[in-house]
Amino acid sequence: MPRTSPCLWFDKEAEEAANFYVPVFPNSTINTITRYGANMHGPEGSVLTVSVSLDGQDYLLLNGGPMFTFSEAISFLIYCKSQAEIDAYWDRLTAEGGKASIGGWLKDKYGLSWQVVVEGWDQMLADPDKSKSERVMAAVMKMKKIDLETIRRAYAGS
Numbered sequence: 001m002p003r004t005s006p007c008l009w010f011d012k013e014a015e016e017a018a019n020f021y022v023p024v025f026p027n028s029t030i031n032t033i034t035r036y037g038a039n040m041h042g043p044e045g046s047v048l049t050v051s052v053s054l055d056g057q058d059y060l061l062l063n064g065g066p067m068f069t070f071s072e073a074i075s076f077l078i079y080c081k082s083q084a085e086i087d088a089y090w091d092r093l094t095a096e097g098g099k100a101s102i103g104g105w106l107k108d109k110y111g112l113s114w115q116v117v118v119e120g121w122d123q124m125l126a127d128p129d130k131s132k133s134e135r136v137m138a139a140v141m142k143m144k145k146i147d148l149e150t151i152r153r154a155y156a157g158s
Contacts, residue, residue, distance in 0.1 A: 005058040006076075009068045010110065014061035017110050018050040024092045025055040041065070075105065075113035079121065083148040089116045090145045100144040118148050124155050132157070 010017060015033065022028040031051040036042035042063060050061040080086045093116070094100055097109040104117045125133045132155050139154035140146070 003058075005060065007060040007062055008070075008112065009062050009064045011066045012046070012063045013110060014050045014063045015047045018052045018061055020096075020109070021054055021059075022052060024089065027056060028052065028054045031058075070107075070111040070113065072101075072105070072107075072113050075115050077115045077117060079117060079119040080146075080148075081119050086116055086118070086146050086148060089114075102144060103140045104143065104146040106144075117146060118151060124151070127155075 008014075008017075018030050022030055029052065031053060033050050034048045036044055036046050036048045038044050040048070042048060042065075047063050049063070052059050052061065078089050080089060090100075090106065093108045093114055094106050095109070099107045101107065101113075104115050105113060106116065107113050124136045127133050135154040135157065136151055139150050143150070
């Protein structure tokens with residue numbers, strides 16, 4: 001089966017963004033950089049695309065110009081095992097002008113939306129005991145950055 005891979009449209013910050021994201025995620029690399037040639041849409045020699053692998057997931061970052069921007073309609077989930085992991089991703093992705101939102105959502109400095117959540121999040125929200133999932137969601141909606149202990153207490157009903 002073919003794998004899918006997101007292509008992220010930047011104005012002209014693709015290489016800068018690649019250098020920002022690669023240190024955030026373990027096991028990440030910049031794979032290739034392509035450049036605009038003569039008679040292409042962008043200035044000759046400037047970066048057209050940057051292919052990156054962020055912890056095993058391939059992304060293509062494209063310098064396409066200012067006509068499209070990111071919105072909350074697309075976000076990337078980061079499933080974390082501990083509060084330390086949540087804190088680390090949150091701090092790195094909100095650095096340099098990123099913005100916190102509600103319920104574990106944030107926008108990085110490029111306007112790309114991320115959800116920094118706890119591993120097992122889906123199972124908590126799909127629990128057959130609706131009171132558990134409702135308590136978790138109510139707790140999450142009062143947070144910006146996820147507080148793992150508060151979520152665990154909400155799920156347990158304590």
